[in-house]
Amino acid sequence: MDKVFVKGLKTAAYIGVYEWEHEQPQPLLFDLTMLWDQRAAAAADDIQLALDYDSLSKAVVQLVEARPRQLIETVAEEVAELILSDFAVTQVTVTVYKPQAVAAAETVGVEITRQRN
Numbered sequence: 001m002d003k004v005f006v007k008g009l010k011t012a013a014y015i016g017v018y019e020w021e022h023e024q025p026q027p028l029l030f031d032l033t034m035l036w037d038q039r040a041a042a043a044a045d046d047i048q049l050a051l052d053y054d055s056l057s058k059a060v061v062q063l064v065e066a067r068p069r070q071l072i073e074t075v076a077e078e079v080a081e082l083i084l085s086d087f088a089v090t091q092v093t094v095t096v097y098k099p100q101a102v103a104a105a106e107t108v109g110v111e112i113t114r115q116r117n
């Protein structure tokens with residue numbers, strides 16, 4: 001199956017288990033990979049038949065920045081749910097990076113793959 005992807009999507013999120021993490025935003029980055037049959041869009045050369053990575057990215061940023069959360073696992077699940085419900089996608093892989101979480105590490109994160117029921 002074909003894929004549409006977004007790599008390194010930047011957000012500023014209130015995220016973490018510590019009180020101070022809810023007082024200032026910190027970067028959360030996302031890689032998003034969606035299964036998508038692109039043949040109809042390519043044949044018609046029509047954005048209406050494509051998975052629009054621009055509107056999808058904007059929807060993800062809006063969701064992530066909307067409210068504070070404790071765990072990056074929660075953010076990953078909510079982003080996957082949004083993409084499966086609001087876009088005609090059957091499977092999505094969401095990777096969340098929290099680069100400022102562990103000083104000794106380049107980054108930390110989680111990755112999930114979810115399918116539409």
Ligand SMILES: Nc1nc2c(c(=O)[nH]1)N=C([C@H](O)[C@@H](O)CO)CN2
Nearest residue numbers: 015016017018070071072073101102
């Ligand atoms: N599996 C997780 N472990 C941890 C998380 C998390 O979201 N998922 N969060 C924290 C703290 O918020 C940390 O990032 C602060 O530096 C610790 N472990």
